[in-house]
Amino acid sequence: MEVKANGPNDESGRIPDGPTKGRIPDGPTNPMVTPLLTDLYQFTMAYAYWKAGKHQERAVFDLYFRKNPFGGEYTVFAGLEECIRFIANFKFTEDEISFIRETLPGSCEDGFCDYLRGLDCSEVELYAVPEGSVVFPKVPLLRIEGPIAVVQLLETPLLNLVNYASLVATNAARHRFVAGKTKMLLEFGLRRAQGPDGGIGASKYCYIGGFDATSNVAAGRFFGIPLRGTHSHAFVSSYMSLDEIVEKSLQSSDGSSSCEDFVSLVQTWLDKIKVIRSGIPNFCAVALALSDLGYKACGIRLDSGDLAYLSCEARKFFCAIEKEFGVPGFGKTSITASNDLNEETLDALNKQGHEVDAFGIGTYLVTCFTQAALGCVFKLVEINNQPRIKLSEDVSKVSIPCKKGCFRLYGKEGYPLVDIMTGENEPSPKVGERILCRHPFNESKRAYVVPQKVEELLKCYWPGISGKAREDLPPLKEIRERCIKQLSKCVLII
Numbered sequence: 001m002e003v004k005a006n007g008p009n010d011e012s013g014r015i016p017d018g019p020t021k022g023r024i025p026d027g028p029t030n031p032m033v034t035p036l037l038t039d040l041y042q043f044t045m046a047y048a049y050w051k052a053g054k055h056q057e058r059a060v061f062d063l064y065f066r067k068n069p070f071g072g073e074y075t076v077f078a079g080l081e082e083c084i085r086f087i088a089n090f091k092f093t094e095d096e097i098s099f100i101r102e103t104l105p106g107s108c109e110d111g112f113c114d115y116l117r118g119l120d121c122s123e124v125e126l127y128a129v130p131e132g133s134v135v136f137p138k139v140p141l142l143r144i145e146g147p148i149a150v151v152q153l154l155e156t157p158l159l160n161l162v163n164y165a166s167l168v169a170t171n172a173a174r175h176r177f178v179a180g181k182t183k184m185l186l187e188f189g190l191r192r193a194q195g196p197d198g199g200i201g202a203s204k205y206c207y208i209g210g211f212d213a214t215s216n217v218a219a220g221r222f223f224g225i226p227l228r229g230t231h232s233h234a235f236v237s238s239y240m241s242l243d244e245i246v247e248k249s250l251q252s253s254d255g256s257s258s259c260e261d262f263v264s265l266v267q268t269w270l271d272k273i274k275v276i277r278s279g280i281p282n283f284c285a286v287a288l289a290l291s292d293l294g295y296k297a298c299g300i301r302l303d304s305g306d307l308a309y310l311s312c313e314a315r316k317f318f319c320a321i322e323k324e325f326g327v328p329g330f331g332k333t334s335i336t337a338s339n340d341l342n343e344e345t346l347d348a349l350n351k352q353g354h355e356v357d358a359f360g361i362g363t364y365l366v367t368c369f370t371q372a373a374l375g376c377v378f379k380l381v382e383i384n385n386q387p388r389i390k391l392s393e394d395v396s397k398v399s400i401p402c403k404k405g406c407f408r409l410y411g412k413e414g415y416p417l418v419d420i421m422t423g424e425n426e427p428s429p430k431v432g433e434r435i436l437c438r439h440p441f442n443e444s445k446r447a448y449v450v451p452q453k454v455e456e457l458l459k460c461y462w463p464g465i466s467g468k469a470r471e472d473l474p475p476l477k478e479i480r481e482r483c484i485k486q487l488s489k490c491v492l493i494i
C-alpha cells in the first residue's frame with residue numbers, strides 16, 4: 001500500500017495562506033480513504049442541507065462509544081492520526097464529483113457539484129483525546145465543529161477510522177494485561193486479518209496497545225514497528241535428510257576460523273544429547289554447534305500440544321545442557337509459543353505455570369473474536385449554538401447534548417479519579433476546589449471530588465482557519481508509551 005501524499009502542501013510542506021499553520025499531515029496511509037469512503041445517506045443529507053441553504057450552519061458532533069468492549073472496564077483510543085490525515089487532505093477530485101453527479105438523482109442541481117468542488121475542511125475544527133489514551137464510555141473521543149454539510153460527510157470515515165483501531169488496540173492491551181509486563185508479545189495475525197487494511201491496522205494498533213513486534217513486514221516498513229519471526233513447519237518438512245545439505249561449511253562468528261563440516265559437528269552434539277524424540281534435542285545440537293563457532297541461537301517456537309508442559313520440559317532440557325556442557329546462558333534460551341492463543345489460554349497457561357518467554361498471537365487478536373465492533377457513534381449535540389439531543393426509549397442511546405468540555409480529575413497519588421463533562425460555558429474544574437460529579441444517567445451516583453490535578457482531555461488537532469494552536473501528531477512509539485503508562489495507572493484502580 002502506498003502512502004498517499006495528496007495534501008495541499010507546497011514543496012516546503014507548508015501552506016503559506018492555507019487553513020492551518022505548520023505542516024499539513026500526509027494523506028491517509030490507505031489510499032482508499034477518500035471523501036467517497038462514506039455512506040450514501042451522508043451525500044443525500046449534504047445535498048438537502050445545501051438545497052435548503054442550511055449547509056453552512058455551524059454544527060457540533062461528538063464521536064463516542066457507549067460501552068467498554070470485551071465486557072471490560074476500559075478502552076484504548078486509537079486511530080486519531082489517520083483521522084487528521086484524512087481531514088487535512090479532504091478534497092474531491094473531478095472524477096469523484098462526476099461519480100456523485102451520476103449517483104444522485106438526475107433532478108439534483110449542478111450547483112451542488114460546484115459546492116463539492118470548493119469543499120475542504122478549512123472551516124472544520126477537530127478536538128480529540130490524545131491517541132493511546134485510556135478512555136471511557138460517553139465521553140467524546142472526538143468533537144468536530146464546522147458547517148453541518150461537510151461534518152456530516154465526515155461521520156462515516158471518522159467512525160471507520162476509530163472503531164476498529166480502538167477495538168483492536170484495546171484487545172491488545174487486554175492480552176498484554178494477562179500475559180504480564182515481562183513477556184514478549186508478537187502479533188502474528190496478518191494471514192487471518194480482515195483483508196489488507198485489517199492486517200496493516202491490526203499491526204499498527206496492537207503495537208499501540210502494548211505488543212512488542214509484528215510479523216507483518218509492510219507494517220514494519222510503514223510504521224517502524226519492530227519485526228520478528230521464526231519459521232514454519234514447511235521449512236522443516238521440506239527436507240528429507242541431512243544429505244540434502246550441500247553447503248556444509250560455516251565461518252565462526254568472528255570470522256577467524258571456518259568449520260568445514262558443520263553438519264557433522266551438529267551430529268556429534270546430537271549423539272551426546274538425544275534422549276527424547278522431539279525437535280528440542282535437534283535444536284540444542286544445532287545451538288551447541290553454533291556456540292562452538294561463537295554464535296548464540298535465539299530460541300524455539302512451540303506451536304502444538306500442551307504448551308505449558310512442553311515449555312517446562314524444554315526449559316529443563318536447556319538448563320540441563322547449560323549445566324552438563326557448561327554453556328553459560330543456555331538455560332535462558334528463548335521459548336516462544338503460538339497456536340490459537342487468546343486471553344483465556346494465556347490465563348490458563350499462567351495458572352498451570354509455564355516457561356514461555358514470548359507469545360505469538362494471531363486470529364483471536366486481530367479479528368477481535370470476542371467482540372465484533374466497538375460501536376462508536378457520531379451524534380449532533382449542537383447547531384447554531386443551540387443544543388440538540390437524540391431521545392430514545394433505550395436510555396443507553398440517549399445522547400448528551402451541548403458542546404462540552406471534558407476533564408480528567410486526578411487524586412493525591414497522581415491516579416485518575418473520574419472523567420467529567422461540563423457545558424462549554426460552565427466553569428471548568430479547578431485544582432483544590434471541591435466539585436460535584438454526577439453520573440449522566442443515574443442520579444444516585446454522585447460524588448464530591450477535590451482534584452489535585454485537572455487535565456483537559458479534548459485538545460485541538462485540527463483548528464481549521466480558527467487560528468488556534470494545533471497539537472502535534474506524536475510518533476507511534478510515543479503513542480504506545482502513553483498507552484502503556486495510562487494503563488499501568490488504570491489497571492491498578494480496576
Ligand SMILES: Nc1ncnc2c1ncn2[C@@H]1O[C@H](COP(=O)(O)OP(=O)(O)OP(=O)(O)O)[C@@H](O)[C@H]1O
Nearest residue numbers: 303304305306307308309339340341345348349352
Ligand atoms: N496447557 C494449556 N492450557 C490451556 N490451553 C492450551 C494449553 N496448551 C495448548 N493450549 C491451547 O489448546 C489448543 C490446542 O489446539 P489443538 O488441539 O487444535 O492443537 P494441537 O493439536 O495441539 O496442534 P495443531 O495446531 O498442530 O493441530 C490451542 O488453542 C492452544 O492454544
Ligand SMILES: O=P(O)(O)OC[C@H]1O[C@H](OP(=O)(O)OP(=O)(O)O)[C@H](O)[C@@H]1O
Nearest residue numbers: 188303338339340341360361362363364
Ligand atoms: O494461531 P494464531 O493465533 O492464529 O497464530 C498464528 C498461527 O499461524 C501459524 O500457523 P497456521 O495457523 O497458519 O497453521 P496451523 O493451523 O496448522 O496452526 C502459526 O504457526 C500460528 O499457529
Ligand SMILES: O=C(O)c1cccnc1
Nearest residue numbers: 188215228229230231360
Ligand atoms: O514468524 C512466525 O513464527 C509466524 C508468523 C506468522 C504466523 N505464524 C508464525
Ligand SMILES: [Mg+2]
Nearest residue numbers: 303338339340
Ligand atoms: Mg494455528
